[in-house]
Amino acid sequence: MTELPDENQAAELRNKVVDQLKEDGTIVSPGVEAAMRKVPRHLAVPEASLGDAYSTYNAVVTQEDEHGNHTSSVSAPQVQAMQLEQADVSPGDNVLEIGTNGPNAAYLAELAGSTGQVTTVDIDPAPAARSERFLADTGYTGVNVVVADAEDGYAKHAPYDAIVVTAGAWDIPPAWIEQLKDDGRLVVPLRINGLSRSYRFVRQDDHLVSTSAHVCGFVPVQGAGSHAQQAMQLPGDRGVTLHFDEGPPADPSLLNGVLDTERAETWTGVTVASQEPIGTLQMYLAAHVPTYCSMSIDRELATGRIGPTGLGFSMVAIDGANFGYIVVRRDTEKKTAEFGFHAFGPDGEAFAERLADIVRDWGRDYRRGPSPLIAVYPAGTPDDRITGDRIIDKEHSRISISWPVA
Incomplete structure (x- = not known):
């Protein structure tokens, strides 16, 4: 028989994590703070100890392939808080999460409120089922859990105020831009020349412009969008x-x-x-x-x-x-x-x-200047419509990089 977790201890550890993230500057908004103090993330990973579930800077790996590569995880609280701050979700927002395990969808549901909508999609039925169980057990029954390859987004509930990708992407498929509202936010761990950053993009007409970037590491996207070095x-x-x-x-x-x-x-x-x-x-x-x-x-x-x-x-x-x-x-x-x-x-x-x-x-x-400005244009966009110091061509997009002087 599995021993039930001590909920008082879990709440204490949860609050300690949030206090740490406020102190280090990761959490800056009252909404993200309240959501992370409320959602009992440990219930998504009953196989982990409370200490591991509430490790501020460490993920809990929930699935590996036959070679020992991580294929699914519940991201570290620090990474989740970082992306939540980038997404800037407000009450009433319509949000799509790509890649799921439960807690992050619950955080988004807290931020979107009763007038908003959250859809969470995963290509793998196992993490989707884990997410569905967690959301049902914790009362977030309004979240839509979908098993699908999110290379095509999820058109049924589009357009979205925000799309939050919790898997490492090599490219930005057209659907992720097309299913965003004008000025909608895309938060995505994008790999450029092997370097991953969690970018916050804002849609401007047919392209995206970055407004923030943070060093990160994520389990890579599977399915049609996968890309091996x-x-x-x-x-x-x-x-x-x-x-x-x-x-x-x-x-x-x-x-x-x-x-x-x-x-x-x-x-x-x-x-x-x-x-x-x-x-x-x-x-x-x-x-x-x-x-x-x-x-x-x-x-x-x-x-x-x-x-x-x-x-x-x-x-x-x-x-x-x-x-x-x-x-x-x-x-x-x-x-x-x-x-x-x-x-x-x-x-x-x-x-x-x-x-x-x-x-x-x-x-x-x-050296002491801001991160580079990244813009993402559809493949085939002419050079004269793109500004930047360097253009990198991928399958679906042309990525420009501009360097503001410190």
Whole structure:
């Protein structure tokens, strides 16, 4: 017989989570605070302890595939609060949630109120059933739970004031824009060049414009909208694997023999403190270096020609026969780190300097500035209708990135 949770202890832990999220600035609105103090999220994950259910910054994984990859979870309270604040749901709003497990739909129902409507959709019947049970048990019987591939949104209840996506997306399908009201909000963890951010977009005619972005991580979208990274071994080192989110270089054979060239090394003079956020640097590099990708290294198989990078992210750039990656050197006494580059290839030294100049530009003009402005246009939109420093073409959309100067 399963032991029933201590509801007083659950309420105490729930309030503690909300207090933490108010203190760290994640929760700023009274509506989100009230919703998160009320909804008993632990009832959605009876297999988890109360401590795990109310871990402020950790998700509860509810489903894995045969390879151990997470396919469904109840997101961490911090992530849910972050997206709820981005969605800015008001009483009377019509809201679509894509990806479900229960608690987030209940939060949205609290925010939309008795005059609003919430529909929550999942491609997988198991989390949908979990959500339906939770919502019934907690009294949120007005929420519509639907099993469907949300690549096509859910036209039955459109148009929506807000669409909240709780799975990592690589692209924005047309239905998500078309089913939004004018000035409606789309909150979505969108992956651009392998970097995920939870964006708040506002619809403006036929396109979307971002108004906020937060670093995040989500279980990837399944079904028609799924998108796997492509991987290839770096020629000359079977211990180094390159991961491409937007596709590999046009002619990978140009890299044959690249590691036989002399390694060039250059330093940027740009240093960061140990706790300084570098999310804007990651995105700036992803938007400005040629053929951006990431790198993983199997130390047992690698030749040792590459690294160490000394970074939590291993940014790689490829330009024809030239290959470069970011490195750091740390000053433990000052608790700082300086960025640099290693590069190989016929123009390795010049390539390393080109990459270093991108970091120097970031350090001079954008380091303490706002996140980039992201706009999403339908595929086929002419260049002269798109503004931005960089355009990335995906299957359904053209994404422009603009960098406001700090």
